[in-house]
Amino acid sequence: MTRIITLFCFFIAQIGFSQTAGDYLDKIRNNEALSTAFFQQMPKGGDLHHHFSGSVYAEPLLERAIAEDFYLNLETMAVAKTKPSTGNWQTFSSLKDEGKLSFYQQQIMQTWSAKDYNGSVPSDDLFFDSFQKFEPTIQGHFAEGMLELKKRAIAENVSYIETQLNIIPCDMNVSDLIDFNSKLRQASAQKDEKAVLKLLDELYKTIQQKDAKKYATDFNTNFIAKLQKDLKIDDEKFTMRYQNFVLRFMDPVDLFKNLTIAFISANDSKLVAGVNIVSPEHGENSMKDYWLHMVMFKYCHSRFPEVKYTLHAGELTLGLVQPEDLTWHINDAIHIAGANRIGHGVDIAYEANSYDLLKYMAKNNIPIEINLASNEFILKVKDGRHPFTLYKEFNVPIVISTDDAGILRTNMTEQYVLLAKRYPDVSYATIKQYVYNSINYSFIQDASVKKQLLKDLDSRFKTFEEKFSKN
Template identity: 55%
Template sequence: MILRIVTTAFVLVGSIGSYAQTVNAYFETIRDNHAALTAFFSQMPKGGDLHHHYSGSIYAETFISYAIEHDYFINRKTLKVSDKQLSDDWVTFSTLRREGTLADYRQKLFQKWSVKDYNHVDYPSDKLFFETFSNFGIVSRADLDKGLLEIKNRAIKENVSYIETLFVNVPCETELGELTAFAKTLRNQQTSHDTVACLNLLDSLYTIIKANGIRECAVTYNREKLARLHHDLNIDDARFTMRYQSYVIRTLDPIELFKSMIAAFESATDSPLVVGVNLAAPEDNEVAMSDYWLHMVMFRFCHTKYPSVKISLHAGELALGLVKPEELTWHISSAVHLAGANRIGHGVDIPYEANCYDLLRYMHQQKIAVEINLFSNEFILKIKDDKHPISLYNDFGVPIVICTDDAGVLRSNLTDQYVLLAKRYKWVSYTDIKRFVFNSITYSFIEEESVKKALLADLNQRFIRFEKSIPAIRK
């Protein structure tokens, strides 16, 4: 019954068209041919990428070029990069060029800033992945205009019409030293799971933090940085649309994290370009794990203060062996029921969730989509094939969206995610894939209804043209 309901909903969204049988027949003949699938999905319209980190989506080549152009300093031993010389071990990239060693260091940075050449033996894959972000840190904040245009132009060439990227981390220098003592109280409330007391304390903290100019920080950032970049670069056009998520780093001290969260929600309230709030950083980090419940209560609080703001949460990006078994049983349900998430990122540990079936039914009923990141889950968590819960989500009618996560770090793209999907999961038909593509627009957080309708209409026309091209290929 669930699958029939989902299929019906898809027919209402996207026209299957008179060429569908031919396309599906051709698709089935190439299921085990990687090159043929790559060609097929390269040409196929792919709608949107909803689980997308700006800095993790820029390829290392680009960041290295930024570092060379700005003549940053690099530590010869650690390969850290800075705009300042911090000791004698730090030299400029122009120095490397004069020495004739620039090519060698460039190759080392490829391996430090991405998964290129990783041998799956010498270093933990999850540690390598997450360390790349701090490794290219300062470089990722340089030349944002070039980075956004790189993402846009690559998306257009790949037949991707929409990207929703984690981009906004509102800077605010407001000092809240007098509030740090409340961190211990919040953690005590977490130990006792005293939701009511925690919400009451957060309300008091919220009033104080709001009075310290948090909204002003968000508005200033939106208008002087984000809007200027977006509009001056003409990011939106007839072929492509981009929107942004504001995010919070889940490894921060509770007071700093709550301040950052308020700024994120204020940013999303202020501008239609900022369409949601997310939570980033490794979920298995010691602070992230110990404060997870507290973070979910904070999101619940902010959801009541900013009810129109959408929430997508990295939740369940865990695997057996990475954390203790009991830690796999509650993160997704807390993100859904406690924090009020509208979408879930990853959701890999769903089979271990307590009351898993009830949770899946609820996600289906409430149309809480799951963002599936196949290559990312394989690389970081070693979860692939039938260990991955994508079929479980599909069987219960949870809306599925196929995403990249961090294409630059992983040296991948959205096309490759669909190739993996088709090769690994034979139950996935062309009709299913088309439904997943339309889901990427339907379950986007775009605020302007006219923009979402235009993207859906454009996607339908793209599919009509694509499907008409398949008979020609078969001849």
């Protein structure tokens, strides 16, 4: 009898210790230390919403500026390789000689990133203004940054990154086309799509005559492919692809010129996964020309139908813009531009006919790129105010991503920690689906590469989950 009781107790104990990864997550999701350890080890697939320059941490950028003795603007904390003609600039070596270097190092870290953020400036201003301040330290040093991102990704079990590396350099003279700026904006103000498309057709032909393809070819061959090969970026643990992007604040002719070249580049290279548009969505030109930009994407898609593109859309919230400006950005990105994915999509609840829009996204498999840390810092949107649950309720495909991990002082692991803690109804199985979404909805052109990443993900999850089944 004693032996039977002993065996029964042992059996009960075994049941207590036998658990799945999902069981364990449900127990620890409110404990950030435990869930961080869990998600650090969990395979996380890909990071599809990823700005290269904003993802490199500030420490190596600052070290580089000091080592190369850049000039520092003592008011703005911007750096420059040569001394600008205006402003209060001083070299890092002179600051070191004066015993002031450590003081300014701290100021720089707080200006180039969210480190020790204290609310002294609006968070969106700090975020968007930081890029130009540290940009001189990026130029000529893409290799170091790419290797940093690869190393960090492998360390936290991210197997794929789709990053926006650099704008395509272009010195094409379009001064003879400047009249198209006013013509395009006039037609745009009337929402005359037919007139806009006709003007874009004229512009496109002229840009092609100015040898747009050579800029795309040079970028693909001498920048993207060269870095990829020299650094041996792709291996059995990691894969990287690239998105071309254009800047929202540019005037229409310059933006369309760059967009045309970006599409040519993506069309001609398997390493360039797609195209995007960046810069603050609430900026003056961004708001004024938003509809026009969507028509430009529609036009380029008609020329290059195989090229994929994801669009930053709806990175807005009540108070940042007028209420009426929250009602149409995601709609236009999908219904006019024909976006394959949407980045951020924070204003979805305010969009006109939002239920119909969400149903359309779900039916047509248009994923939403959710960036929890970014939306919290820049827009002050989190928890129940964040539309994550709205997308989930309507079965819109979801991918979890970082946005700008360096500026935000975050990583991919933290995105899943936030997700699990803030949304307790999201099961482990659902989180696992989001991970697979990040590969399935990637813009990888080579089917064999995507297939291998999915196979690798299967193997990684099997190894990860066995840790719990063996307890």
